[in-house]
Amino acid sequence: MSHLNLIGHKKRKRGLRVFRFKSFGEPGYPIEFVGPFRENVKALLEFGHLESNSYCEMPSWSFQLELHRHPPFHILLLIIEEPVEASLDRHCKHCQYIGWGHHMICNKKYHFLLPSKDTVTAFLNCEGNSDNGAGTANGKSNLMELQGHIMHGVFHSNGFGHLLCVNGVEMGSDLAGHQIMEFWDRLCTGLRARKVSLNDISQKRGMELRLLHGIAYGEPWFRRWGYKFGRGTFCVTQPMYQKAIEAIQGLPLGLLGYHFGTSNRDIPIIFSRYQTLSDHSLVTLGDLFHFMFELKSRLPKDNCINTYNQGILVETTCRWSPKRVEMATRVIVEALKRAEFRWVSRQEVRDAARVYIGDTGLLDFVLKSLGNHIVGNYLVHRSLNPVTKVLEYCLEDISNVLPNQEGLVMTNPKVKARYKINRVQLMKDMFYLYKYILKDQKLALSTGIFSAIPVATRIIHDSKYLIKEYCGEFPLKVELGLEGMLNLYCTISLRSNEDADEESSRKAMPPYECVTLKNNATIDELKLEVERNFKEMYWGLRSFVVESVLNLNAKGTDLVFGHVEVGHKLVFKGSIKEQGVIIGEQIHECGLTNHVVDCPCGAKDDDGERMVSCDICEVWQHTQCVRIPNNEEIPHIFLCNRCEHDIVLLPSLP
Structure with missing residues (x-):
């Protein structure tokens, strides 16, 4: 790929300059950028290889970027200059969706592409067809329209841009997502871009990172590079987004454990697994997801760590002997067994154990240390009651892991294996929580505090347009030159x-x-x-x-x-002075505004979501807002509620 002339379909000449991928775009490499964006782009193109092209008028430059030297491996950066006269549509839909529809149309766009192997193959096939007289109208423009690039970003010549796609290792790339983003961020900073938008549809193993990172960190994954909430679809605002994040982050694990205890016993077990690993109490769903992400970053890729804990580990400085601690532990577990697996308050457990253990200090030490530990055939749960704010304990029988097996399961390696964790298991656990708590809402979780979950997840899902301001309105420090x-x-x-x-x-x-x-x-x-x-x-x-x-x-x-x-x-x-130019329609990105958007959600302009037009009043509304599922086709005849109501009120014919 690094040796291909994508346009001429020939091998490159030797001696062309190769740039380091990890440094490209930094100050002074390949050039010190000192002017406004449009001048910096021209300066950068001086270092590129001008591609020969006989069937398309769009000039393009390529850069060979070295990922590593041993073994030698390069990728290709392709910059395509798109004049407005050659555009299939001179109006930019991405500007309109992010709220920049009032911007004037620029004379040029610059596409920055890191093509993938698949897109290169598809493009070369297209080029081969054009040699036979087919597809010559599309030609080079197809490369910009193809889906699946490692990275595709576009800049208008005034310095406003859009990051259109990032495809990391999970999509077959040789680069991880964070490496691509660091490269893109260096380009934007070096070239002095003004503002850059993106549509955050990033996923990890089928899970929306926007939702997971929002719960774990209170912000999207792209926030690592300074991207913040820019605009929501379906009239979602930044305060709505923030409140939705806080609502899901603050869900108490104890309350979730209560509700799932009878219908889904796997979720309380997952809660306990990570509580056992954590050196501090995990109180909310935000605490749990934050810990899981941090744990994943520390886990080795192949090995696993053991989350199994054989009762209470007694420190050498403890004033009670291990034998006395073990005896007090068994007394407390027996008291909990007599409660028939219901939740029991700390005071109730302590009073029952005092019949056998007179040392209240020992009891308090064991009760403090016992939460989320395995003792015998049982896992001891400890949780704060969300209503009474009182600590409560409950036993979970885990002997079903080894049917027909008696005695202490803590000595059996099969049970130990159950409480080991690696990256694969962690991602499975995360997906399980994602699916059954955040996505697949059941009737049991659609009432009370849990009714906020589907509303909050929808708001976070609809908060996908992010913006980073690089240089803002005044990109240069102006002084006497x-x-x-x-x-x-x-x-x-x-x-x-x-x-x-x-x-x-x-x-x-x-x-x-x-x-x-x-x-x-x-x-x-x-x-x-x-x-x-x-x-x-x-x-x-x-x-x-x-x-x-x-x-x-x-x-x-x-x-x-x-x-x-x-x-x-x-x-x-x-x-x-030019005749026939309609200001506000032809020269701005929003284009013609002869259609009216008036959706029940409050939207007054196109935000990129699927819409349907009423066949009577011709007003546009979101299909989701008028209850047309996304997996269904738009009906041939559609009437909005207002027109439908007016028809009902019409007097009947005699």
Whole structure:
């Protein structure tokens, strides 16, 4: 793969530069990035190999990245420059979904691809078909449309971008997910991207990482690289997301154990298994998942650790002998056996044991140390009653592991094996909890405090659009440049927006750009430089003409340096001279807005979820909100509740 010219389908020439994957994008490697995003991308492409291409107008550059030297192994980074004229759709749906629909359409996009072996094969097959006269219209664009790349990110030339996919080891990649993310983050930081969005659909063994990491850490997996809640679908907001996380994190394990004790005995056993391993009490579901993730990171890949605990381990400094501790333990277990496997308060157990053990200090020591330990054929559970806030104890008979076997099971290796843990077992346990607590809700868990689980999981599931702000609105530290150059922040306001309210006008303005001038430049020269910069960047401003400066009172022949300080922000008002351009529809990412979204969930615009249009009023609504399951096709005729109600109220014909 590293020796293929994907475009020319020939072997590469020797002598091409190879870059270190782990350092690519760091300051000074391969270049020190000092300008705005669009200039930094051009500087980076100078180090790439320009691919030859005879059937597609999109230029592309490739970089060989060395993963390790012994044995030699390389992967390919491919950067494709997509002009707006060559795009299948000039409007960006990813901008619309994340809430950037008010952004102007840029003249160029830059696709950063780490192709996988499968996508390379699919692309070369497509190329072979194009040689026979088929598929020449698609050609290179198919590589960007193919699914299954190791990584695919796209930047608009104004520095806003989208991470479209990350496929790690679980999807057959030679790179782990965290390695890909570190590489992507270095690129975004080095190139001075403004903001980057992603759609978090990451999974691990069929489980949504967004949900698991939310419960364990209170934030998504991508938070390790600074990505935060950006926008929720179905009108989910950031406070709703935070409350949903807290609701599931705070579920008491004791209460869950009570409810599952009769219908699903495996879940209390899993709780006890990890409580035995932990050196501190696991009180909530958040505590449990956090401990499981931390334990997984410490477990060796092949070996396992023993969670079996033979009763109470007596320290050498303990004032009671092991024999007295063992005797007190057996007395307490016998008292619990007489309770017929029901939960018993700590005081009740202590009072029953005092008949045989007069040393209350010894009893308190054993009761404190006994929770979630195996004694004989029994596992001793200890939990805080969520209602009375009192410690309670209960026995679980585990002799069914060895039917027809009598005596102490703690000496049998088969029982010991049951309480050993490795990565495979841990992931099985995590999947079991994920399935039966978080996903497959039964009627027994749909009432009381448990009714919050399906609501909270749905909210977390719908909080999948994340954003990281790299450089923000002002990506550069503006100062007086070398050789007397003057740097200013400038943006433009179209004349058609002057009647709009201030907030709408502000949103319609593109981000500020750094404009560089000589310190003896005039106001007229500044206007021309602003025109050139914004024409070069935005497709809808090809005929833009600056007419005035909103926050500057100066003549055209006046020197800029005498009226404006270094780093000052200026807004230039102007108009588009090209005929037929409809501002707000053709030049912005949101595109045509002739359809109306008015969903029962509160959504007023397209968020990327499946929608259906009413055949009478033509208003769009989420299929999920109107109770059309995702696994069913949209009906040929659909009426919203409002139109359906109006039809019912119509007078009947005589």
